[in-house]
Amino acid sequence: MSDNAQANDVADLAEDLHAAPTSVTTAEQVVAFACRELGADYGGVTLVRKGGRLETVAPSDPIVARADALQVELDEGPCHDSAEFQDAFVTPDMSRETRWPRWAPRAVELGIHGALASSLAGVDGRRVGSLNLFWREPHAITSDDIAYASIFTRHAAIAIESAQTQEGLRTALDARKLIGQAQGILMERHGLTGDQAFDVLRRYSQDHNIKLREVAEQLVETRALPGDGSHS
Incomplete structure (x- = not known):
C-alpha cells in the first residue's frame, strides 16, 4: 500500500473513531482496522483503568481475552509492558521469546506465535493502554509495521480518551x-x-x-x- 493510501486510511479511521458513541465501540473499530491493515489474526485493546488496573476490551477472539488475562495474572507480557511503559513491544516468534519467561510459553500453548503491542497515550501523555495484535504463526514484523501502528494508535488513544471523558x-x-x-x-x-x-x-x-x-x-x-x- 502506498504512503498516500495509508494516510487516507488513517484519516478515514480518525473520523470514524471520533464519531463512535463509546470507548468500547472506538476500541472495536481500532482492532478491526489494525487486524486488517497489518494482517493480524487476533487483536484487542488493553485499557488502563483507575488504580492502574488493566482491562481488555474489544477482543476479536476469546484467545485474546485469555492471553491478556494471563499477562495480568503473571504480571508480564507485551501488552502489559506496552501499557505500563508506553512503548512498542514486538515478538516475531514467541517460541524464542525470553523477555516474558512465564507468559510466552503459555501464549504458544494458546496458539499465539507472533505479537505486536503498540502503546496508547493521551494528549497529555497519560497512559490510556495498548493495542494488541497476535499471529497464529511466527510473523516478521517490520519497522514500517511498527511505525504505521504507532500512527493510528495516536489517533486511537485520543479518540478513546475523548469517549471515556464523555462517558464520565x-x-x-x-x-x-x-x-x-x-x-x-x-x-x-x-x-x-x-x-x-x-x-x-x-x-x-x-x-x-x-x-x-x-x-x-x-x-x-x-x-x-x-x-x-x-x-x-
Whole structure:
C-alpha cells in the first residue's frame, strides 16, 4: 500500500473513531482496522483503568481475552509492558521469546506465535493502554509495521480518551438526575428541604458504605432506602 493510501486510511479511521458513541465501540473499530491493515489474526485493546488496573476490551477472539488475562495474572507480557511503559513491544516468534519467561510459553500453548503491542497515550501523555495484535504463526514484523501502528494508535488513544471523558460526563449527569429524584421522594414523604433530603442520602451512604448514586437509585426504584424494608 502506498504512503498516500495509508494516510487516507488513517484519516478515514480518525473520523470514524471520533464519531463512535463509546470507548468500547472506538476500541472495536481500532482492532478491526489494525487486524486488517497489518494482517493480524487476533487483536484487542488493553485499557488502563483507575488504580492502574488493566482491562481488555474489544477482543476479536476469546484467545485474546485469555492471553491478556494471563499477562495480568503473571504480571508480564507485551501488552502489559506496552501499557505500563508506553512503548512498542514486538515478538516475531514467541517460541524464542525470553523477555516474558512465564507468559510466552503459555501464549504458544494458546496458539499465539507472533505479537505486536503498540502503546496508547493521551494528549497529555497519560497512559490510556495498548493495542494488541497476535499471529497464529511466527510473523516478521517490520519497522514500517511498527511505525504505521504507532500512527493510528495516536489517533486511537485520543479518540478513546475523548469517549471515556464523555462517558464520565454522562455518568455524572445520570447520577445527578437520580440523586435529584431521590431528594424529591424524601422531600415529599417527610416534608424535608432539598438540603435536608441530600443530607439524609449522604449520611445513609456513609453509614452503610454504599455509593451515593446506588442509594439514590435504590430509593427511586423501590421507594425505600436499601435495607430499610419499607415501601410506599
